[in-house]
Amino acid sequence: MLERSYEKFFRQNRLPHLWCPGCGNGIVMKAIVQAIEKKSGWTQDNTIIVSGIGCSSRASGYMDFDTLHTAHGRAIPFATGIKLARPDLNVVVITGDGDCTAIGGNHFIHGCRRNVDLTVILFNNNIYGMTGGQASPMTPLGKKATTAPYGSIDRPFDACKLAEAAGATYVARSTAFHVQHLVKMIEDGLDNAGFSFIEALVQCPTAYGRRNKIGEPAKMMAWMRDNAVMKNVWDKLPDDKKIGDKFPIGLFYKAETETYDEAYHHVIEMAGGAAK
Amino acid sequence: MKSEFTLKLDRCKGCGICVAFCPKQVLALDTLGKVYVAHPENCIACGQCELRCPDYAIFVDKLKQEAADKK
Ligand SMILES: Cc1ncc(C[n+]2csc(CCOP(=O)(O)OP(=O)(O)O)c2C)c(N)n1
Ligand code: SF4
Ligand code: SF4
Ligand code: SF4
Ligand SMILES: [Mg+2]
DSSP states (O other): OOOOGGGGGBOGGGOSOSSOTTOTHHHHHHHHHHHHHTSTTOOTTTEEEEEOSSTGGGGGGGBOSEEEEOOTTOHHHHHHHHHHHOTTSEEEEEEEHHIIIIITHHHHHHHHHHTOSOEEEEEEOSSBTTTTOBOOTTSOTTOOBTTBTTOOOSOOOOHHHHHHHHTOSEEEEEESSOHHHHHHHHHHHHHSSSOEEEEEEOOOIIIIITTTTOOSHHHHHHHHHHHEEEHHHHHHSOGGGSOTTOEEEEEEEEOOOOOHHHHHHHHHHHTTOOOO | OOEEEEEOTTTOOOOOHHHHHOTTOOEEEOTTSOEEESOGGGOOOOOHHHHHOTTOOEEEEEOOHHHHHHO
8 A cells, every 4th residue: 555644743653542433533633734744844843733631632642743732721822832932833732622712711812812823723522522521611502411411501602703703813614524624724724824723523422422312423423514514605594594503614714913923023122132 | 446455453443434434335344343345346446434534544545447457
C-alpha cells in the first residue's frame, strides 16, 4: 500500500489511541493533521498543539509536533503565552465543549476579544466525555446526562455565535461525518491571521449516545449527515424549515482586524524593545 | 477487483462505521469484532471506509488497470 503521508504526524508508538470504539475524536484529529499538511511552511518544528483536559484534549498526546497538554479550560491562555513569546510559531488549540465553554468559558471569549492569532478546534460531543457524562453548556435541551437524568433544562450555547459576538475573526462549523469539508474549514482557519474558531461535531457513543439511546457510532454520524445543512442553503431556508434537529455548517463569519500579537509587538517597540 | 485493501487490525476497534457507510456492502465484522473484506469484488474504491475510520485501520488503494486485469 501507499503509505499515507499524514501518518508521520502521529506518534506511532502511541497508537491505537485510547478513545472508545467509534468515538469521533480520531476523525477530527486526522482532519487537523491533514489540514496542517496542506499548509506550506508549517512543519512539525514550527507548529505547536495545545490542549486542555478531556477525552478530546488527549489528542495532543498522539500528534507528533511540539505539544502541550495543559490544565482544564486553560489551553487558550497557554497558547496565548506561546504566541506572544514566539509570534513566529503556528499555534493550534484542541479543546472540548466542557473545556472551552464551561470552565474555560472566560478564557475563550477573551481570546476571541483580543483576536489572538490562534486556531481553536472545539471537539463538540455535547457532553463531558472523560468524566462519565455530565451535562456541558453545549448539551442540547432535553438530552440526558448524569447531572440531568430527566433531560437538560439549561439552554445550550451556540459556540459559533458566541465566538463571533466575542470578536473571533474566523468562525466555522463542520462534523465528523463531513470529513473533507471539515479539513477545508480547518485549513481556512489556519490561514486566517487572528482568532480562528472551528466547531467540529463529534459522536461520543459511550457517555452521550448510549444514555440518550441514539444508538451506535454510525447512527450518530448518519444523524450528522441527515441534519447538517450547508450555510448557503441554510440561509435560504424559511424559518418553518429550520426545525427539528437541523443545524447549519460551513463558514459563518470572517473579518480582518489587527491581531493581539501585532498590537503587543507595537507596545514592545514603544517600550524600547524586548530584552535580548 | 478495482482496489487493494490494507487492514491494520491491531488498530481496528470494530466500531462498524466503515461497514455502515460502504455503499456496496463490501465490509463486515468477524466474530472477534474486527473488520474483514467480505465482498471484495463489489468494491468501487470510493474510499468512504478509509475516510471515516476513527482508528486509521482500513486503507484502500485504487489498483492500476493492468494490475486489476491480472486479479
Ligand atoms: C480544574 C478541573 N476541574 C475538573 C476536572 C475534571 N474534568 C476532567 S475532563 C472534564 C470535562 C471534559 O469535558 P469536555 O471538555 O467536553 O471534553 P470531552 O471529554 O467531552 O472530550 C472535567 C470536568 C479537571 N480535570 N480539572
Ligand atoms: S467517552 Fe466519549 S468522547 Fe470519551 S473516548 Fe469514549 S466515546 Fe470518545
Ligand atoms: S471504521 Fe475502522 S475501527 Fe471501525 S470497524 Fe471499520 S476499520 Fe475497524
Ligand atoms: S472503498 Fe468504498 S466500496 Fe470499497 S470497501 Fe471502502 S467504502 Fe466500500
Ligand atoms: Mg465534551
